[in-house]
Amino acid sequence: MPAKLKLSFSKTSPKGDVATICLIGKNGEIIPHLERNIAAHLIRTMALAQFTGKFGKSLMIYTDTNSYLLIGTGDKLASGIEAEKLGGKLFSALNGTASKMGWMPDHKLAPTVLADVLFGANLASYHFDRYFTEKEKDDVMVRLCVGGEALDENVSVYQDRQALANGVFFARDLVFEPANKLYPVEFANRCSALSSLGLEVEVLDETAMEKLGMGALLGVGQGSRRESRMVVMNWRGGGDEPPFAFVGKGVTFDTGGISLKPPKGMEDMKWDMGGAAAVTGAMCAIAGRKLNKNIVGVIGLVENMPDGNAQRPGDVVTAMSGKTIEVINTDAEGRLVLADALHYSETRFKPHAIVNLATLTGAIIASLGKEYGGLFANSDDLASQLEDAGRQTEEGVWRMPMGPSYDRMLKSHIADMKNIGGPYGGAITAACFLARFVERTPWAHLDIAGKAWSDKATATVPKGGTGYGVRLLNRLIDDWQGASVSHKWEQSDD
Ligand code: BES
Ligand code: MN
Ligand code: ZN
Secondary structure: OOEOEEEEEOOOOOOOOOEEEEEEEOOOOEOOOOOHHHHHHHHHHHHHOOOOOOOOOEEEEEOOOOEEEEEEEEOOOOOOHHHHHHHHHHHHHHHOOOOOEEEEOOOOOOHHHHHHHHHHHHHHOEOOOOOOOOOOOHHHOEEEEEOOOOHHHHHHHHHHHHHHHHHHHHHHHHHHOOOOOOOHHHHHHHHHHHHHHOOEEEEEOHHHHHHHOOHHHHHHHOOOOOOOEEEEEEEEOOOOOOOEEEEEEEEEEEOOOOOOOOOOOHHHHHHOOHHHHHHHHHHHHHHHHOOOOEEEEEEEEEEEOOOOOOOOOOEEEEOOOOOEEEEOOOOOOHHHHHHHHHHHHHHHHOOOEEEEEEOOOOHHHHHHOOOOEEEEEOOHHHHHHHHHHHHHHOOOEEEOOOOHHHHHHHOOOOOOEEOOOOOOOHHHHHHHHHHOOOOOOOEEEEEOOOOOEEOOOOOOOOOEEOOOOHHHHHHHHHOOOOOOOOOOHHHOOO
8 A cells, every 4th residue: 555645535524533624824814614712712823823824834733622733825725736735735744643633624625626635645645665574554544534515526526636646656666666576577467457447458578579570679688587578558448549659668677788887876777667657657547537538558678687698789689660770888778678669659559649758868867957857859749738737747847959960970880770879968869769760650758767766755756756757648648639740850861
């Protein structure tokens, strides 16, 4: 159970040591309706404590018989990201109380606002405790009971958020898992379990991928004792429409291969499958929400290891598209995996757009820090919709340039291309490499190397695996307007 929050809905307050939760507006206005003498007591105490209802600040107040947990909302509470953050603060405050039990009386909030608050509280409650031998006991779960007149409507709006949270948690769990526990076959098993939600899940093994000619992906996996896999997750909610395709890099561990990485920080490479995790989490959310659209998720799962059978720098591999690649650096492996996953997705599904996610380069962290995912696209429409979705979910993306002058850096003397460019602009040349494996479809690549893992917690995202991308993709699909290709840079092969 990754979420530490047990939420229930009821018309009446639970019994026992329960803190009554009161959201407090800008000028100390108490939002729920309380008995007059209690309200007066709270107002007096707020004044003494100089509690003014600032956003996210909390105050615990006791009477002889009850306790009240006050949370400031700041300016008028709107739905969306602010409400979610408030929910995150609410969870932390409640988690800090002795009983960890809260009762939220009717605040007469719009169902979407209430749902977003509860969604934020749920997101904030995530914790990955699988490998602690002394588990926290069930009685330290935080319990929140929500009341209100519009209970049925509140519950149904919340359930949609709950499905999204499940997708985020599914992704976070995958990212947290160490590589001795989560390797390609195990990752694929976890995907197969999602068929209980109505997803069609297909797993391609090495023989199947060999038949398809996926020499780029298989070359990366050949140095590992763990077999490679490709997983196709298909959600068919939209009849005969072509699907939208999500594609993910799933390197369950990246040692660098023969171009071995230095030891310092190598443990981080357990989350080099963050792109595949985001795609899987998004598919989980979409299936849980039962969207009436067609969406397919394709992830390439490999482990990049150095051994007697590993590919060498200088090897030439043939991708499924027929193009040949000179592998100059075996540590530039994600793009090799994606080359085949992208080509496969485009040719098999003829999707109306493709978005791929990958912890692809350290260079994107040098460019953008850890504040944004890097966005590269051949379609201005798709790019701007991703930017919008990023702003709304605070899973922000920042568009980066591409073009023939970068693409040219991939020229090889013995094959169609090299797998690395020059010393500079490494995130961009990586994107240009990927662009060569998409023929005609509006496509965007998100380089999420700076976003899949976080060293500091925020109101709704704990430290560690963030699940970044799940909410972004979910929002993109909800607001989808269509897109067309506006650039085809790789045409320059001078
Ligand atoms: N998985 C790494 C990129 C990465 C770095 C992700 C740091 C998360 C944090 C990727 O496979 C890689 O090794 N990229 C190389 C490319 C280089 C060899 C051209 C890099 O960024 O150094
Ligand atoms: Mn690498
Ligand atoms: Zn990698």
